[in-house]
Amino acid sequence: MKNKLLEIQNLRKNYHTQNGEIYAIDNISFNIENQEFVCIIGSSGCGKSTLLNILAELEEKSSGNIIKKENLKIGYMLQDDALFPWLTILDNALLGLVIENKKNKENIEYVISLLEKYGLKDFLNKYPSELSGGMRQRVALIRTLAIKPDILLLDEPFSALDYVSRLKVSEDVSKILKSEKKTALMITHDIAEAISLADRIIVLSKRPAKIKNIYKINIDGNSPLERRKSKLFSTYYDKLWKELDNDI
Amino acid sequence: MISNEQKKYLKSIKVKKFIIISIQLFIVFIFFALWEYLANKNIINTFVFSKPSKILDTIINLAINNNLFTHIFTTLYEVIIAFTLGIFLGLIVAIILYQFPIIAKIVDPFLTMINSLPKVALGPLIIIIAGANTKSIIIMALLINLIVSIITIYNGFINIDETKIKLMKSFKATKKQILIKLVIPSSYKTIISSLKLNISMSLIGVIMGEFLVSKAGIGYLIIYGTQVFNLSLVMTGILILVIISFILYKLVTFIENKLIKKF
Ligand SMILES: Nc1ncnc2c1ncn2[C@@H]1O[C@H](COP(=O)(O)OP(=O)(O)OP(=O)(O)O)[C@@H](O)[C@H]1O
Ligand SMILES: [Mg+2]
Numbered sequence: 053m054k055n056k057l058l059e060i061q062n063l064r065k066n067y068h069t070q071n072g073e074i075y076a077i078d079n080i081s082f083n084i085e086n087q088e089f090v091c092i093i094g095s096s097g098c099g100k101s102t103l104l105n106i107l108a109e110l111e112e113k114s115s116g117n118i119i120k121k122e123n124l125k126i127g128y129m130l131q132d133d134a135l136f137p138w139l140t141i142l143d144n145a146l147l148g149l150v151i152e153n154k155k156n157k158e159n160i161e162y163v164i165s166l167l168e169k170y171g172l173k174d175f176l177n178k179y180p181s182e183l184s185g186g187m188r189q190r191v192a193l194i195r196t197l198a199i200k201p202d203i204l205l206l207d208e209p210f211s212a213l214d215y216v217s218r219l220k221v222s223e224d225v226s227k228i229l230k231s232e233k234k235t236a237l238m239i240t241h242d243i244a245e246a247i248s249l250a251d252r253i254i255v256l257s258k259r260p261a262k263i264k265n266i267y268k269i270n271i272d273g274n275s276p277l278e279r280r281k282s283k284l285f286s287t288y289y290d291k292l293w294k295e296l297d298n299d300i
Numbered sequence: 301m302i303s304n305e306q307k308k309y310l311k312s313i314k315v316k317k318f319i320i321i322s323i324q325l326f327i328v329f330i331f332f333a334l335w336e337y338l339a340n341k342n343i344i345n346t347f348v349f350s351k352p353s354k355i356l357d358t359i360i361n362l363a364i365n366n367n368l369f370t371h372i373f374t375t376l377y378e379v380i381i382a383f384t385l386g387i388f389l390g391l392i393v394a395i396i397l398y399q400f401p402i403i404a405k406i407v408d409p410f411l412t413m414i415n416s417l418p419k420v421a422l423g424p425l426i427i428i429i430a431g432a433n434t435k436s437i438i439i440m441a442l443l444i445n446l447i448v449s450i451i452t453i454y455n456g457f458i459n460i461d462e463t464k465i466k467l468m469k470s471f472k473a474t475k476k477q478i479l480i481k482l483v484i485p486s487s488y489k490t491i492i493s494s495l496k497l498n499i500s501m502s503l504i505g506v507i508m509g510e511f512l513v514s515k516a517g518i519g520y521l522i523i524y525g526t527q528v529f530n531l532s533l534v535m536t537g538i539l540i541l542v543i544i545s546f547i548l549y550k551l552v553t554f555i556e557n558k559l560i561k562k563f
Binding site: 130 | 466
């Protein structure tokens with residue numbers, strides 16, 4: 053059973069600066085279904101982060117409609133893990149709950165169980181500086197999951213990591229999101245990463261961002277690594293590469 | 301378990317530290333010995349420069365007859381009041397400026413102006429307004445340390461990582477939550493290191509104030525010594541001041557290290 057979580061209609065955004073107007077997003081419409089993993093790719097500076105910021109209500113749209121399922125809760129994960137160095141891992145993961153005044157026993161236990169489940173059991177009372185980049189990114193994800201969002205917005209969540217950690221963390225994230233039954237909208241620069249994770253890939257044009265194409269990815273294989281080994285993988289890669297190539 | 305190499309390494313650090321302190325003490329000793337010697341040989345003018353033995357006499361005399369400790373405590377008391385007020389007011393003003401960027405924009409040129417103004421120039425005015433008493437001295441010191449505190453702390457505030465603010469906003473944090481949960485803790489180090497600046501500024505301000513109005517304090521001793529041409533008293537005042545400022549500085553550094561170690 054699938055149902056719409058988010059419906060975006062004719063979204064536009066322009067920034068006003070002293071040097072003039074910047075058109076960032078031009079007439080974008082798409083939907084996101086429950087438990088779907090959608091990736092957005094597009095050339096640098098085309099307006100991807102702007103789109104996510106608008107969805108997360110960090111910025112105002114200029115026009116268009118965003119129809120959200122009732123009480124839709126949005127979690128946002130940034131490129132930078134933005135962990136607070138003065139808080140322990142557990143306290144970092146609890147940050148969202150503290151802000152929402154929902155730090156109760158039940159929620160703390162939930163966060164601890166997530167941390168334990170995803171390999172951070174021995175680090176609850178450690179500080180972020182003692183963790184590897186991949187672990188920090190996992191804490192950042194759990195911090196986002198802690199507030200029990202219905203949909204996660206991820207803005208290039210792995211780009212600060214080296215290649216091997218990147219593969220590992222995207223493996224982890226995919227596993228975590230699947231087992232917690234979450235919906236995700238992720239931005240990435242990396243075509244291969246998008247194919248290995250997404251159910252659908254939205255390709256954006258150069259700025260101002262329009263939707264160029266939407267690809268449905270049908271590859272067997274449960275994990276990103278398995279998908280990368282599939283024959284279809286390179287077919288998709290070629291298609292997407294050609295699509296983006298014109299923009300670079 | 302500590303390996304032998306580690307032990308050796310730790311020991312070599314200790315030895316180095318010991319050598320450095322010994323040399324430092326030696327330099328101080330030579331300085332005073334040379335001063336005494338040259339004074340006794342009449343190579344330097346003892347009327348102007350006094351000499352260590354005379355200074356020691358003056359200190360002993362002061363301690364017995366003239367309330368040396370009252371003077372020291374007066375100055376210390378004023379410094380501590382000015383220091384504490386400076387930190388608290390500085391923090392409060394910096395928070396207001398941060399929470400209301402419009403206010404910050406408006407007062408920016410005034411802050412710069414006051415900051416670059418030599419504050420002694422305001423001394424006479426302060427005395428007329430606040431009276432010839434301790435209040436004037438504290439105000440003088442505050443004028444000097446407050447602006448610096450405000451600017452240092454405020455700069456710490458506005459240099460906070462934007463992505464952390466974005467993160468807070470993505471959780472729908474209020475302005476107050478952002479301030480308490482993010483801005484203040486992440487400026488912790490800046491705030492702590494402004495203490496060091498503040499203590500030196502407070503001392504400067506207090507001595508300046510005591511030069512202008514005072515009935516006690518180290519600044520008073522120095523001014524009084526000058527007026528009665530008792531240069532030994534002046535030298536004594538300066539020497540005590542050097543020691544006080546050294547101790548205060550070390551104390552603040554010590555507290556700073558204690559507070560920062562938590563991270
Ligand atoms: N606050 C702002 N004010 C003015 N212009 C902005 C602002 N934020 C973004 N822009 C402009 O909007 C355009 C899109 O920016 P955005 O950050 O969405 O791009 P992006 O696709 O995320 O790029 P990247 O791949 O480099 O992360 C850019 O040209 C950028 O300069
Ligand atoms: Mg971006």
